[in-house]
Amino acid sequence: MPDDMARPLIRERAGGSRHLEASMLEPSTLVIGILGTGDFSRSLARRLVASGYQVVVGSRTPARSAALFPEESEVTSQMEAANQADLVFVAVYPEHHSTLVQLKPALAGKTLVDVSNGLQIKQEGPSNAQQLADLFPESYVVKGFNTISAWTLQAGPRDGSRQVFLCSDDQNAKSSVMQLCRRMGFIPVDMGLLSSSLEIENLPLYLFPSWRTPIICALALFVFFYLYNSVRDVLYPYVTSKKNNLYKLPIEIVNVTFPCVALVMLALVYLPGLIAAFLQLWWGTKYNRFPNWLDHWLIQRKQFGLCSFLCAVLHAIYSLCLPMRKSARFQLINKAFEQVQTGRPDSWVEEEVWRMELYLSVGIMALGLLSLLAVTSLPSVANTVNWREFTFVQSTLGYCALSMATLHTLIFGWNRAFLSAQYHFYMPPTFLLVLILPLAVLLGRLALFLPCVGHRLRQIRRGWEKSRHIRFILPDDDCRNGLENVSNV
Ligand code: NAP
Numbered sequence: 164m165p166d167d168m169a170r171p172l173i174r175e176r177a178g179g180s181r182h183l184e185a186s187m188l189e190p191s192t193l194v195i196g197i198l199g200t201g202d203f204s205r206s207l208a209r210r211l212v213a214s215g216y217q218v219v220v221g222s223r224t225p226a227r228s229a230a231l232f233p234e235e236s237e238v239t240s241q242m243e244a245a246n247q248a249d250l251v252f253v254a255v256y257p258e259h260h261s262t263l264v265q266l267k268p269a270l271a272g273k274t275l276v277d278v279s280n281g282l283q284i285k286q287e288g289p290s291n292a293q294q295l296a297d298l299f300p301e302s303y304v305v306k307g308f309n310t311i312s313a314w315t316l317q318a319g320p321r322d323g324s325r326q327v328f329l330c331s332d333d334q335n336a337k338s339s340v341m342q343l344c345r346r347m348g349f350i351p352v353d354m355g356l357l358s359s360s361l362e363i364e365n366l367p368l369y370l371f372p373s374w375r376t377p378i379i380c381a382l383a384l385f386v387f388f389y390l391y392n393s394v395r396d397v398l399y400p401y402v403t404s405k406k407n408n409l410y411k412l413p414i415e416i417v418n419v420t421f422p423c424v425a426l427v428m429l430a431l432v433y434l435p436g437l438i439a440a441f442l443q444l445w446w447g448t449k450y451n452r453f454p455n456w457l458d459h460w461l462i463q464r465k466q467f468g469l470c471s472f473l474c475a476v477l478h479a480i481y482s483l484c485l486p487m488r489k490s491a492r493f494q495l496i497n498k499a500f501e502q503v504q505t506g507r508p509d510s511w512v513e514e515e516v517w518r519m520e521l522y523l524s525v526g527i528m529a530l531g532l533l534s535l536l537a538v539t540s541l542p543s544v545a546n547t548v549n550w551r552e553f554t555f556v557q558s559t560l561g562y563c564a565l566s567m568a569t570l571h572t573l574i575f576g577w578n579r580a581f582l583s584a585q586y587h588f589y590m591p592p593t594f595l596l597v598l599i600l601p602l603a604v605l606l607g608r609l610a611l612f613l614p615c616v617g618h619r620l621r622q623i624r625r626g627w628e629k630s631r632h633i634r635f636i637l638p639d640d641d642c643r644n645g646l647e648n649v650s651n652v
Pocket of ligand 1: 198199200201202203204221222223224225228253254255256257259262278279280281308309310311312313314
């Protein structure tokens with residue numbers, strides 16, 4: 164139990180407010196209140212006690228919950244906790260905030276930290292924190308800690324996310340919570356005014372927002388190429404010669420599908436940059452806003468690249484496992500018998516040997532470069548390189564990876580594109596379909612290397628404009644590329 168005599172004397176501000184100064188947040192002298200005795204409250208109390216703070220917990224039924232809290236903390240009634248505390252965490256669900264109104268006089272002039280999360284993503288306010296601020300107009304509401312789980316609080320910041328997003332309309336209140344946050348081992352991130360609280364409340368509810376399109380795209384490509392390859396390699400032999408190739412479905416077809424998805428996804432990483440460059444050349448200015456779809460695509464390039472990397476890695480693993488299959492062993496033995504029977508023991512075909520050596524070597528290089536891109540995209544690594552190094556890896560080495568992967572596919576195809584036997588059901592071989600996009604991207608990139616084109620693009624990106632007018636583009640709802648309001652300089 165905290166000693167009453169050790170409790171700090173809080174300096175009264177003009178007007179009787181007990182607003183905390185950041186410099187007064189010495190752990191041993193501060194009493195932190197927590198309203199509510201649920202999971203979050205218990206973990207928070209433990210972390211605060213471990214950080215050296217005095218903790219007083221307010222409950223509707225203190226006797227029932229006291230045993231669940233560390234013995235260094237005090238569990239008492241909500242009113243008693245509100246009276247004793249200098250700064251109060253509101254760890255009750257937002258629908259129960261209104262039941263705390265009788266604490267209004269005790270909480271006046273104090274900082275209230277709203278840790279609540281919403282039930283669903285809200286596009287429009289008011290947020291929980293704003294509603295709490297309306298309920299307690301004489302308190303200083305800070306939004307924060309809602310993105311930290313009770314588990315992370317209990318395990319300590321080493322095991323979980325360390326960033327705590329905070330916002331408040333009162334700078335002093337926010338500073339004091341930021342300081343408290345640092346002492347607990349977290350990294351406070353200032354998100355500005357309380358109007359940002361809706362965004363902070365939505366943060367834990369998003370489900371991989373930037374991954375949705377790349378994943379859907381990768382899945383759609385996988386389904387398309389899997390079906391395409393199945394028709395060519397399983398259905399066609401069955402229809403034409405009653406040959407049962409169904410055994411190919413789990414490994415062989417999957418193995419030829421993954422590289423298709425990987426290559427197209429990698430091309431999709433570089434395509435939006437090219438579209439953006441050609442749009443700027445077409446417009447003759449960089450001040451026009453890109454359409455929304457292009458904006459989103461540009462932002463999601465990293466996710467497209469990581470999906471491509473995953474497919475490339477899976478292709479490599481599947482390929483390594485191919486000789487382990489029983490079917491591969493039986494085919495090998497059958498081939499050997501066939502050769503003995505026909506009296507042609509030497510199966511060495513020079514062209515095939517070269518094709519395979521080059522194919523594997525280029526494939527390994529492509530995978531190596533892709534791994535480098537994936538590692539560099541990790542925030543912890545990206546933070547250690549400067550902008551030039553980052554663009555060198557992501558752009559120059561990225562195009563090298565795309566070139567290598569394209570070459571890998573070209574060598575795989577070799578001369579098969581010219582053999583009519585490869586056009587099962589008049590369908591072109593898969594590698595031909597797959598090559599269309601990467602080759603278009605590589606050609607587009609080469610076009611930008613032409614001195615006249617490259618020079619013009621560099622000029623535009625440094626602010627040059629085709630017309631002497633500055634164009635202000637007013638965004639509209641569907642496409643931010645609509646209305647133009649032209650004014651002379
Ligand atoms: P919980 O386990 O259900 O605890 C809620 C507590 O609120 C209860 O234990 C209760 O304590 C108190 N309370 C006060 N007035 C109440 C009323 N009228 N009706 C019901 N309960 C009342 O919830 P929790 O998981 O600790 O979450 C608490 C808050 O933290 C929520 O706003 C949540 O969004 C937020 N949060 C939780 C987590 C997490 O990992 N759990 C993470 C981030 C944010 P007494 O009975 O002792 O009064």
